[in-house]
Amino acid sequence: MTTTDMPRPVDADPGRAVSKKPPRSAGGGGLRRAVPATTLLWILACLYGLPVLWFILSSLKPASDLFSYPLTLVPRNPTLSGFRAAWDSANFSQYFINTTIVCVITTILTVGVSCCTGYALAKYDNRWLKAFFLCILATTMLPGEVMLAPSFLVVRDLGLYNSFAGIILPAVLTATGCFMFRQFFLTVPDELVEAARIDGARELSIFLRIMVPISRPIMLTLAILSFQWRWNDYIWPLLMLNDPNKFTVQIGIQSIVGAQNINWSVLLGASVISMIPLIAVFLVFQRYVMNADINAGLKD
Amino acid sequence: MTKRASDVSASPPRRRSKYTLAPLVLIAANVVLFSLFFVWPAVIGLVYSFTNYTGVGAFQFIGLDNYDNLLGDSTFYHALTRTLMYTVLFVPLNFALSLLAANLVVNKHAKGSSVARVIFFIPWLLSPIVVGVLWRWLFGENFGLVNYVIEKLGGGEVPWQSNADLSLLVVVMAASWMWTGFTMLLFIAAIKNVPVSYYEAASLDGAGPWRQFISITLPSIAPTSFIVILLNTINAMKEYPVFVALNNGGPGSSNNLLVQYIYETGFKRGQIGYASAASFVLMLILMAVAIIQLIVNRRVENR
Numbered sequence: 282m283t284t285t286d287m288p289r290p291v292d293a294d295p296g297r298a299v300s301k302k303p304p305r306s307a308g309g310g311g312l313r314r315a316v317p318a319t320t321l322l323w324i325l326a327c328l329y330g331l332p333v334l335w336f337i338l339s340s341l342k343p344a345s346d347l348f349s350y351p352l353t354l355v356p357r358n359p360t361l362s363g364f365r366a367a368w369d370s371a372n373f374s375q376y377f378i379n380t381t382i383v384c385v386i387t388t389i390l391t392v393g394v395s396c397c398t399g400y401a402l403a404k405y406d407n408r409w410l411k412a413f414f415l416c417i418l419a420t421t422m423l424p425g426e427v428m429l430a431p432s433f434l435v436v437r438d439l440g441l442y443n444s445f446a447g448i449i450l451p452a453v454l455t456a457t458g459c460f461m462f463r464q465f466f467l468t469v470p471d472e473l474v475e476a477a478r479i480d481g482a483r484e485l486s487i488f489l490r491i492m493v494p495i496s497r498p499i500m501l502t503l504a505i506l507s508f509q510w511r512w513n514d515y516i517w518p519l520l521m522l523n524d525p526n527k528f529t530v531q532i533g534i535q536s537i538v539g540a541q542n543i544n545w546s547v548l549l550g551a552s553v554i555s556m557i558p559l560i561a562v563f564l565v566f567q568r569y570v571m572n573a574d575i576n577a578g579l580k581d
Numbered sequence: 582m583t584k585r586a587s588d589v590s591a592s593p594p595r596r597r598s599k600y601t602l603a604p605l606v607l608i609a610a611n612v613v614l615f616s617l618f619f620v621w622p623a624v625i626g627l628v629y630s631f632t633n634y635t636g637v638g639a640f641q642f643i644g645l646d647n648y649d650n651l652l653g654d655s656t657f658y659h660a661l662t663r664t665l666m667y668t669v670l671f672v673p674l675n676f677a678l679s680l681l682a683a684n685l686v687v688n689k690h691a692k693g694s695s696v697a698r699v700i701f702f703i704p705w706l707l708s709p710i711v712v713g714v715l716w717r718w719l720f721g722e723n724f725g726l727v728n729y730v731i732e733k734l735g736g737g738e739v740p741w742q743s744n745a746d747l748s749l750l751v752v753v754m755a756a757s758w759m760w761t762g763f764t765m766l767l768f769i770a771a772i773k774n775v776p777v778s779y780y781e782a783a784s785l786d787g788a789g790p791w792r793q794f795i796s797i798t799l800p801s802i803a804p805t806s807f808i809v810i811l812l813n814t815i816n817a818m819k820e821y822p823v824f825v826a827l828n829n830g831g832p833g834s835s836n837n838l839l840v841q842y843i844y845e846t847g848f849k850r851g852q853i854g855y856a857s858a859a860s861f862v863l864m865l866i867l868m869a870v871a872i873i874q875l876i877v878n879r880r881v882e883n884r
């Protein structure tokens with residue numbers, strides 16, 4: 282696909298080729314090649330973008346227009362009434378706050394704990410750590426869905442049923458997070474640690490004062506991933522929560538879908554509202570996700 | 582991963598090996614979480630799968646009865662075959678779409694690829710529930726956009742919701758759509774790591790874009806392809822929320838997948854023991870997939 286009609290800078294290190302892209306517009310026969318590639322790209326992009334566009338535009342239609350033929354892409358009289366109805370109905374604002382609380386706390390804990398574990402796995406060496414590394418690897422083979430019933434019983438026996446802690450705590454340990462930090466700290470030279478030791482720094486203060494600050498980009502990447510996982514979680518909160526005042530957004534949306542007669546106006550409004558936070562976070566921190574060297578440890 | 586672990590142990594003994602307290606403090610939190618929410622459920626799950634436990638009260642050990650009943654349970658078989666069918670459809674479709682998207686995005690002749698990349702990625706940000714709602718809205722039988730367009734073009738109303746196979750197909754499309762962005766990122770990283778000189782040599786020899794894709798890109802990204810296939814297989818085997826939101830495993834119960842089956846036997850009918858046995862069957866399948874992944878990974882990394 283990537284044909285070359287211009288000499289490209291040959292890079293000794295293939296991994297580096299990424300950053301030194303030649304200028305986009307290849308002159309000469311460029312246009313001849315640009316047309317099919319660009320057309321195909323945008324046909325596919327439209328196929329991917331249209332469902333979301335149609336969904337968002339539909340949510341702006343008043344309830345009475347939703348099913349009126351002929352269907353129009355652009356709403357004739359756009360209104361925010363669907364959103365308002367969704368926000369007011371069935372505690373949706375409460376669900377939104379609940380989900381935010383759960384996501385923020387889980388994300389902070391996940392980043393902190395993964396950072397510690399990843400550092401220990403990368404910079405220390407003893408058989409306990411090796412064994413624990415294998416244990417974390419094992420969690421990637423057993424997704425939570427496999428152990429729904431026993432996990433439920435464990436959390437219930439711990440007295441965490443119907444509490445936010447019951448959703449937060451089981452979600453804190455993620456193999457992806459630990460592996461991302463381990464991968465990163467492996468690239469940090471050991472000499473940095475050695476030098477600090479010679480200067481008399483204690484082990485934990487090396488970690489806190491040198492290693493934590495330099496791992497900030499990984500923290501952001503993991504924070505975004507973790508926020509996305511937890512915001513979109515459905516089945517575990519559904520099992521854990523019994524009190525409608527503690528429901529999360531996803532449960533709220535599903536309860537609208539599960540009704541006998543679906544109120545599409547409210548459903549569309551609620552769904553679009555639930556999409557906003559993630560898309561906003563993503564657009565702001567795009568490069569931390571897009572450039573992340575995400576690899577096979579990924580679980581959720 | 583395994584290779585790097587062995588590198589560490591092969592390196593000459595350093596001073597750091599004498600530190601034991603600090604690393605143990607650092608991993609302490611995760612060790613506790615691991616034992617509470619992983620080891621404990623795994624152990625009691627295994628134990629309960631040999632009992633008739635219902636979640637409360639006393640239970641009796643009934644040996645292998647649960648597994649025995651499971652083998653004769655037609656609902657379970659139906660869920661299992663439906664899950665496998667879904668996996669077989671979803672994995673190749675997602676693979677092809679993501680690879681196409683990745684190739685188009687890295688193609689330097691294509692204009693606007695950074696915007697297109699964001700468009701491809703947005704579906705991954707939506708929750709499975711919202712994806713289900715969105716596709717339900719698109720494929721509604723008498724109100725959806727798709728049937729409206731088909732009817733405008735002169736076709737008849739397509740039973741997307743009331744035909745079991747068509748509704749499975751809609752879920753396959755929805756899930757592929759949702760996962761493309763993420764899989765695409767993995768492919769982009771792999772494609773960008775292919776040395777440019779390969780393509781230059783090939784184009785000097787007169788190879789066209791298609792030929793270069795088949796002979797250079799595909800073999801070079803083989804390790805990533807394996808990982809993508811295996812990750813997606815695991816994801817597909819445990820799919821649940823998209824089905825619930827899109828058609829609630831319907832029409833009827835014809836598209837109840839394994840996780841939904843486990844959820845309904847365990848939590849709606851309270852047969853925890855029986856559901857645990859079903860979970861362990863799913864676990865065995867996933868383990869087989871994961872072991873293949875590990876073996877392939879190791880072989881690729883030792884190359």
